[in-house]
Amino acid sequence: MMKTAMERVGIVGAGMTGATVASLLRxxxxxxxxxVLDKGRGVGGRMSTSRSVKANSFPVDLGAQYISITETYKEKHRRFHEELISAGILTPLRSEIEGNRSRDPSVSHHVAPQGVSSIVKHFLNQSEAELHTCEQVTQVNVTGNTVEVVSEGGNTYQCGSLVLTMPVPQILQLKGTIADIIDSKPDVKKKLEMVSYSSRFAVGLFYNPGTKIGYTWGGKYIPEDSCIRFVAIENIKRNLNNPKLGPSVVVHTNVPFGMEHLEQDKNVMVPTILQHLRDVLPELPEPDEIKGHKWRFSQVHKAYEDSPGCVVLNENPLILLAGDAFSHSTMDGCIQSAISTKEALLKVHSTKSNI
Structure with a gap:
């Protein structure tokens, strides 16, 4: 195993792929x-966990709800799974998920008791990377053997190699030298433009201690509603009981509703979503606090052709494109992309060291 230094590596995106790349490189x-740079105030990306501001309740997972491990990855990524389970970051899903379409006995389901963002935080902590949040990258320039990354606020970061794990449409919107590099590779550009994502809204409902939720399942798929797709009662889903914390609920809309109202402000859509929620779950009490979120880029609908794990956009200096768009939208898909990215980085580093 190589234990030498590598030139400064920049990673854009503090989600599952970016965090795992950083951990593997360390x-x-x-x-x-x-x-590591991220436009959000916190880390996690689409594996984000949100806490209440006013209510004293359990946090909610606004993105990924539970982790499903298929037979394909049980052996392939065993060390990652065992690490997360032994650390208590993942535990078996014990609550009922009503309407769950996947009844494959070879698939195991897990939850993150402290929220799915704890998975990302685990790998970021391992990496000991320099982390900058609230930094939306808008420009990427190549000067000689250096990559310069510029944020919306005007901050500049220089590195010898760069890994971009943000959604592909955001990569295509970047300004600077990178736009010319993408234009110079029409085949790659065409494949990037073919990548597509689903969109949806999420709403977190927070309750103060003592509130009783009259449902006993951890999650429920709602196939018959024109708006609501999935509802989870977070404390039941995660098998947690703390009398000092109130329950919390998260609601996800379906993709057609998300696409239809994509350009609407999240707060404008919250009343409509809550009205649908009352129709499908009339016994749910009124929340003490509400948080809305819009996932413009939710799950990958169509991945990059042949799902290579990562794509080398520029060789010197090295610019890599990675993330679930180059694999698939699961935790293991992100791990697979991170492994491919690490191997590409080490290969280039090894070649430079031998020159």
Missing amino acids: SECADSKLV
């Missing part, structure tokens, strides 16, 4: 300088 190259 384990391979102990003295490497890693910097």
